[in-house]
Amino acid sequence: MNEYTVFHTMAWPSAYAIYFFVIGISSALFFFSALSWFREDYRPLRENAFYASFVLLAVGGLLLIGDLSQPGRFLNILNPAYLNFQSPLAWGGLNLISFGLVAVLYFFMMRKGDEVNGKRLAIIGSLLALGLPIYTGFDLTVHQHRPVWNTPLMPVLFVGLSLVSGAAVASFLTKGSEAANSAMRRMMLWSGGAVGAMLISLLGTTAYGGVGAELTFMFLTSGTLGLIFIGLGIIAGTAVPIVLLLAPLGRQQVGMMTASVLILVGGMALRYSILYGGQILQTYY
Amino acid sequence: MTQELLMSSTETRGKPGVRRYAMVIDVRRCIGCMACQVACKAEYDVPLGVFRTWVPYRVTGKYPTVKKQFLPRLCNHCDDPPCVRACPVEATYKLEDGGFVLQHYDRCIGCKACMASCPYNARFMLPEHRTYTDITKVVDKCTFCYHRVIQGLVPACVQTCVGRSRIFGDINDPNSEVSQLVARHATQVLRPEQGTKPHVFYIGADRSLTDYGRAVYHKDEQADIERAAFNRNKHI
Numbered sequence: 001m002n003e004y005t006v007f008h009t010m011a012w013p014s015a016y017a018i019y020f021f022v023i024g025i026s027s028a029l030f031f032f033s034a035l036s037w038f039r040e041d042y043r044p045l046r047e048n049a050f051y052a053s054f055v056l057l058a059v060g061g062l063l064l065i066g067d068l069s070q071p072g073r074f075l076n077i078l079n080p081a082y083l084n085f086q087s088p089l090a091w092g093g094l095n096l097i098s099f100g101l102v103a104v105l106y107f108f109m110m111r112k113g114d115e116v117n118g119k120r121l122a123i124i125g126s127l128l129a130l131g132l133p134i135y136t137g138f139d140l141t142v143h144q145h146r147p148v149w150n151t152p153l154m155p156v157l158f159v160g161l162s163l164v165s166g167a168a169v170a171s172f173l174t175k176g177s178e179a180a181n182s183a184m185r186r187m188m189l190w191s192g193g194a195v196g197a198m199l200i201s202l203l204g205t206t207a208y209g210g211v212g213a214e215l216t217f218m219f220l221t222s223g224t225l226g227l228i229f230i231g232l233g234i235i236a237g238t239a240v241p242i243v244l245l246l247a248p249l250g251r252q253q254v255g256m257m258t259a260s261v262l263i264l265v266g267g268m269a270l271r272y273s274i275l276y277g278g279q280i281l282q283t284y285y
Numbered sequence: 286m287t288q289e290l291l292m293s294s295t296e297t298r299g300k301p302g303v304r305r306y307a308m309v310i311d312v313r314r315c316i317g318c319m320a321c322q323v324a325c326k327a328e329y330d331v332p333l334g335v336f337r338t339w340v341p342y343r344v345t346g347k348y349p350t351v352k353k354q355f356l357p358r359l360c361n362h363c364d365d366p367p368c369v370r371a372c373p374v375e376a377t378y379k380l381e382d383g384g385f386v387l388q389h390y391d392r393c394i395g396c397k398a399c400m401a402s403c404p405y406n407a408r409f410m411l412p413e414h415r416t417y418t419d420i421t422k423v424v425d426k427c428t429f430c431y432h433r434v435i436q437g438l439v440p441a442c443v444q445t446c447v448g449r450s451r452i453f454g455d456i457n458d459p460n461s462e463v464s465q466l467v468a469r470h471a472t473q474v475l476r477p478e479q480g481t482k483p484h485v486f487y488i489g490a491d492r493s494l495t496d497y498g499r500a501v502y503h504k505d506e507q508a509d510i511e512r513a514a515f516n517r518n519k520h521i
Contacts, residue, residue, distance in 0.1 A: 002343065002344040003341075003342070003343045003344065004341055004342050004343075005339075005341035006336055006339045006341065008406040008409075009409070009410070011397040011398075011400035011401035012397060012401055067396075068394050068395045068396055069394075069395025069397075069410055069422040069423065069424075070393065070394050070395040070422055070423060073392075073393075073394040073395070074394060076374045076392060076394050077373055077374060077394065079374070082374040082375055082376075082392060083373070083374065083375075084370075084372055084373055084374065084375045086369075086370045086371075087370060087371050087372055087373040087398065089371070089373035089396060089398050090373035090374070092373075093373060139398075142370070142371065142402070143367070143371070143401055143402050144367065144404075144479055144480065145367075145404035145476065145479045146401075210478075211496060211497050212497055215497060279401070281497060282404075282406060283406075284497070285404075285405075285406055285497060
């Protein structure tokens with residue numbers, strides 16, 4: 001044998017990718033529900049999008065706690081004596097909890113039909129919702145030795161992924177409203193286009209990076225991970241839905257539903273491959 | 286090092302009045318006996334499948350001029366440790382006097398952010414069951430044998446090293462052996478471009494071992510088999 005090294009495990013397994021996926025959708029759905037206080041075309045989404053957002057928030061929170069090796073200690077993240085504000089995870093924990101609390105208050109205002117407080121909470125909640133994909137992006141960005149992760153693009157990419165995946169789910173919740181469907185189609189097109197542009201940029205900087213980045217590019221574009229990242233994430237989950245939505249079929253219900261399903265598959269595939277892509281190489285070091 | 290080069294408030298190398306422990310590993314002296322690895326395992330009851338220190342090797346060259354090159358590895362006790370920044374609950378911290386990067390086991394939530402942030406793979410998750418120790422399911426790593434050093438001893442791996450390949454001491458003391466070795470020899474650190482300012486210095490390390498290298502194109506299947514077996518038993 002010419003070489004020996006011990007094996008290393010990946011720090012963050014696929015549960016994190018699922019968490020990124022559900023929390024991104026949850027924040028976008030809340031944003032759409034909040035927009036309904038200001039834009040009439042979003043009105044059919046107010047209740048449905050909020051309920052779906054809240055359920056996904058709960059699922060995401062449980063996933064995050066469940067993945068800790070000491071789940072009972074998750075409250076440590078709320079202990080002011082322990083908190084380390086240099087860590088994006090600390091900000092993320094606080095963001096998640098404050099978003100959850102605002103979402104509960106928002107629920108009561110929504111049920112009461114309180115226009116003034118509903119709008120206030122919609123704005124506060126939307127800002128906190130925006131913080132969720134941003135902090136998940138920062139979770140990855142701050143690791144300076146990880147190719148693909150360590151780019152300022154990551155928080156923005158996660159916001160884009162959140163909007164496009166959230167719009168895909170919301171398109172199933174419009175109660176058949178023409179105006180809401182059209183709004184979701186536009187949202188999918190614009191955010192999907194932005195995600196596509198960012199992915200091209202990400203691939204470019206990775207391919208032309210240093211040794212680590214170059215090898216990571218190889219992992220991301222070949223083998224099983226290549227199939228997931230390029231095949232499912234970029235082609236089936238980003239390019240095809242955009243083409244479909246631009247075609248006449250995309251204006252019809254069936255075309256939009258197909259695009260939404262593809263976007264969701266692609267959104268999960270992209271998060272999974274970005275999460276794993278940044279970790280594979282390190283396991284051989 | 287001059288004060289101007291200190292990039293962050295956590296750095297203590299060259300800081301007056303504090304000790305800054307470091308290890309020098311002269312790989313020309315390493316014979317690959319793995320005694321350091323065994324001593325470490327014995328000192329800490331390190332479970333099967335995980336390591337605080339390990340000694341990978343690579344055979345380089347072409348017959349008849351082949352060479353087996355060892356590169357003992359451990360936590361680099363960085364002067365600017367990314368794991369300390371990444372930990373959301375300050376379970377990982379750096380001691381100012383000594384520069385040890387240590388762990389509060391009772392505070393660790395097991396989010397593995399420190400593992401993700403370490404460029405050296407120095408951290409690992411302790412499994413659910415251990416033979417003699419009840420510290421489980423938290424992240425662990427090399428401590429530079431803090432408990433021994435504060436008693437005036439050297440780390441277990443240094444103590445046991447048969448070829449005196451590993452030398453340990455205070456690099457802030459200009460008369461220490463590590464200071465003199467670093468001053469007199471060309472030394473390498475692992476992944477200097479990451480800005481972590483590691484405090485494990487290598488003498489004679491080959492770049493084929495310190496860099497990623499093209500070996501990744503030809504993955505070590507044995508490591509994959511071992512990793513799969515380890516994960517199948519849900520040790521982590």
